[in-house]
Each structure stands twice: as structure tokens, then as C-alpha cells.
Amino acid sequence: MTGSVPWQERLSAGTEAVQDDVISWYRNTREGRAYLPDMIWGTLQTEAYATVILGQVVxxxxxxxxxxxxxxxRMRRQQVLYDGEHHYDVVLGEQALYTNIGGPEVMRGQIERLIDEASLPSLRLGILSSTARVGLFPVHGFNIYGTGNDARAHVELVSSSMDVTEPGELALYEKAFALLRTAAVHGAGAETLLRKAHAHWSSAPARE
Structure with missing residues (x-):
């Protein structure tokens, strides 16, 4: 089954109500996987970065x-990273470290947070290098919540968000994530790419 809800309908009462839904998803789902090719995963966003993103959405x-x-x-939902009961496997495209959200100061703070949080026991953070060879054609970002019969893939489009629960389709998302994770670098390799991005934003003109 695939269900789609238009953003203007879902956000008709504002962004806070949607974040309440997301908090519930995360609290009720012990395991999650996420692939974001060109922006930072919401549960790792700084307050400054999230303010720009949600402002653009509105x-x-x-x-x-x-x-x-x-x-x-959104900041409250991030408590799941520290409660010892959840685990998230996240792959960011290297482009996510360079997509200019809010300017160099915001981006420096965001990269610093990623460096600090990469060692959390609840998090396995991978970075997919822009030159990595991946056994998969380029795909959009997605999240997979849960495992087994409770799993679903969540996809955010320009006009709507969509949940995929049909087993055959869900299996393709799981296969895609496995290929992306295999091609990504973790640990020291990820930190090298993070520090390279931090150096870029540290030397960037203030108005970039």
C-alpha cells in the first residue's frame, strides 16, 4: 500500500503539528534508516539549520x-539519539555538506554538530562521496522506519509526502539503502569528508 498526503493539507495547522507526528514515529520506532543526497537529516539538524529549512517550507x-x-x-525529537533505546543508520550524500542552507556560519555549525555526533552509539553515519561508485542509479532521498511487518518507507516530494508499505516496493527501498550504505564511507573516512566541508565553510565569504 502507498499513501500520499499533500503538504498544504498536512501543514494546514502549521509545522508544529507535523513535528508532533514525527516525534511519535521516532519514539515508537526503535530502528530507522535514512538516505539524504543533498540536505542534512532532520534529526541531526542544528536549530539554525532547521529554522532556515522550515522557513523556506512555509x-x-x-x-x-x-x-x-x-x-x-524538531529539536525535541532529537532526544531519541540519546535515550539508549534507538538506533539510526544514516547515509548523507557529500552534496548535503555543501548545499548552502543559511550561509557559512549556519553550515559551519551544522558540520561541527555532525562531527560531534558521529560517534554516538545510536548513530551509524555514512557519507556517500561525490565520486563514489554505487551499484544503483541516482535516487531521491527516503527514510525507512521499523523492521519486518512494521516497516515502511517515507518519501518527501515537492507537493506531498508518501508512505510505502507494500512489501514488494518496500523491499526495493531496503535493497537501495543497502547499496548506498555499502558505497558510503564511515568512521575515519566520513570524518575526513566532514572536516573538508568544514574547512570550505570556514574559508567561505560571509555572504556566500
Whole structure:
């Protein structure tokens, strides 16, 4: 089964209500996987980075502007990284480290957080180098929540978000994630790419 909900409908009451839904997903799902080719995973975003992202969403869709409340809830959802009960396997495309969200200061802070959090027991962080050979054609970002019969893939599109639960389709998302994770670097290799990105943003002009 695949279900799609338009963003303007889902955000009709603002960003805070959606973040409440996401908090519930994370608290009820002990294991998660995520692939984001060109932005930082929401559960690792800094407050400054999340403020820019949610502000852009509100402006683009014309939905109620409750960005500070939405950001506060996004920060609250990140508690799952520290409770000792959850584990997340996350692959970021190297482009995610360079997509300019909010300018050099915001990006420096965001990269610093990734460096600090990469060693958390709850997190396996991989970076897919821009030159990595992947046994898969380029694909959009997605999240996989849960395992077995409770698993689902969540995809965010321009106009809507979509949940995939049909077993055959879900198996393809799981296969895709396995290929992306295999091609990514972890540990010291990931830290090297993170520090390279940090050096870029440290030397970038303030208005970039």
C-alpha cells in the first residue's frame, strides 16, 4: 500500500503539528534508516539549520508561519539519539555538506554538530562521496522506519509526502539503502569528508 498526503493539507495547522507526528514515529520506532543526497537529516539538524529549512517550507507552500514552534519540536525529537533505546543508520550524500542552507556560519555549525555526533552509539553515519561508485542509479532521498511487518518507507516530494508499505516496493527501498550504505564511507573516512566541508565553510565569504 502507498499513501500520499499533500503538504498544504498536512501543514494546514502549521509545522508544529507535523513535528508532533514525527516525534511519535521516532519514539515508537526503535530502528530507522535514512538516505539524504543533498540536505542534512532532520534529526541531526542544528536549530539554525532547521529554522532556515522550515522557513523556506512555509514561504514556498504559503502555510501558517509557526516556524519557532516547529523548530522547537524538531529539536525535541532529537532526544531519541540519546535515550539508549534507538538506533539510526544514516547515509548523507557529500552534496548535503555543501548545499548552502543559511550561509557559512549556519553550515559551519551544522558540520561541527555532525562531527560531534558521529560517534554516538545510536548513530551509524555514512557519507556517500561525490565520486563514489554505487551499484544503483541516482535516487531521491527516503527514510525507512521499523523492521519486518512494521516497516515502511517515507518519501518527501515537492507537493506531498508518501508512505510505502507494500512489501514488494518496500523491499526495493531496503535493497537501495543497502547499496548506498555499502558505497558510503564511515568512521575515519566520513570524518575526513566532514572536516573538508568544514574547512570550505570556514574559508567561505560571509555572504556566500
Amino acid at each position: 514561504e514556498f507552500l504559503g502555510t501558517p508561519n509557526d516556524v519557532p514552534a516547529g523548530v522547537a519540536k
